[in-house]
Amino acid sequence: MSSTSFNAAVSILRTLHRIHRQLTDLKERLDRGPRRVRAAEANVKRNEDALEKIRAEAKVLRVATDHKQLQLKAGEDKIKDLRRKLNAAVSNREYQALLDQIAADEMTNSILTDEILEALEESDAFVKNIAEADGTLAAARQKAEENHAEIARQEPLLRADVDRLEAELRGAESDLPGDALDLYRRVVRQKGEDALAVVDNQCCDGCNQQVPLNICSQIMLGKPVACNTCGRLLYLPE
Numbered sequence: 408m409s410s411t412s413f414n415a416a417v418s419i420l421r422t423l424h425r426i427h428r429q430l431t432d433l434k435e436r437l438d439r440g441p442r443r444v445r446a447a448e449a450n451v452k453r454n455e456d457a458l459e460k461i462r463a464e465a466k467v468l469r470v471a472t473d474h475k476q477l478q479l480k481a482g483e484d485k486i487k488d489l490r491r492k493l494n495a496a497v498s499n500r501e502y503q504a505l506l507d508q509i510a511a512d513e514m515t516n517s518i519l520t521d522e523i524l525e526a527l528e529e530s531d532a533f534v535k536n537i538a539e540a541d542g543t544l545a546a547a548r549q550k551a552e553e554n555h556a557e558i559a560r561q562e563p564l565l566r567a568d569v570d571r572l573e574a575e576l577r578g579a580e581s582d583l584p585g586d587a588l589d590l591y592r593r594v595v596r597q598k599g600e601d602a603l604a605v606v607d608n609q610c611c612d613g614c615n616q617q618v619p620l621n622i623c624s625q626i627m628l629g630k631p632v633a634c635n636t637c638g639r640l641l642y643l644p645e
């Protein structure tokens with residue numbers, strides 16, 4: 408091989424490696440898009456569930472409080488009734504029994520009143536928590552929409568870049584001399600986009616293992632050589 412075609416082959420390998428790296432990067436970015444959309448949607452769902460849970464808890468509290476208020480009302484009516492009976496009592500014994508009953512019912516009502524007040528305070532806290540969860544959900548929804556729009560805008564640009572680079576890749580591949588092309592195709596079949604590595608300081612940049620001197624000289628002579636350790640097709644830096 409003449410030195411011109413050797414230099415050409417080396418610079419083609421360099422170009423091929425650059426294109427492969429750019430393609431890998433673009434494909435990762437393309438994959439990342441849907442992952443980000445899914446993550447944002449999962450976040451919306453999580454916030455919806457959280458809001459629904461708080462609302463359900465608030466409802467349970469409200470039903471329990473309504474029930475206690477009805478109980479209290481019934482208790483107060485009962486005491487009124489007992490007081491009427493008190494006025495009509497015919498014996499001390501009956502009078503005392505009614506007084507005892509009234510005292511017991513008043514105690515029950517007082518406990519209920521405390522519980523109702525507590526529940527109303529708790530209910531105020533729920534109102535605040537629901538408003539917060541609502542806000543968080545709205546923010547998550549907006550974030551998901553923005554994400555979606557951004558990714559939808561980027562995707563065609565990324566795909567166009569992929570198409571352009573793939574065309575560039577085919578062009579560069581067709582420029583490779585025959586023996587280099589055979590080895591290149593074999594390694595690409597096995598290692599995909601990870602098929603090339605630069606030799607830096609006598610080390611394969613792909614696996615960081617030393618490249619023996621005789622291999623280095625073969626590369627310098629323009630022979631297509633793969634790394635003994637990782638099998639990547641080796642080329643020299645500029």
Ligand SMILES: [Zn+2]
Binds near residue numbers: 604612634635638639
């Ligand atoms: Zn290697």
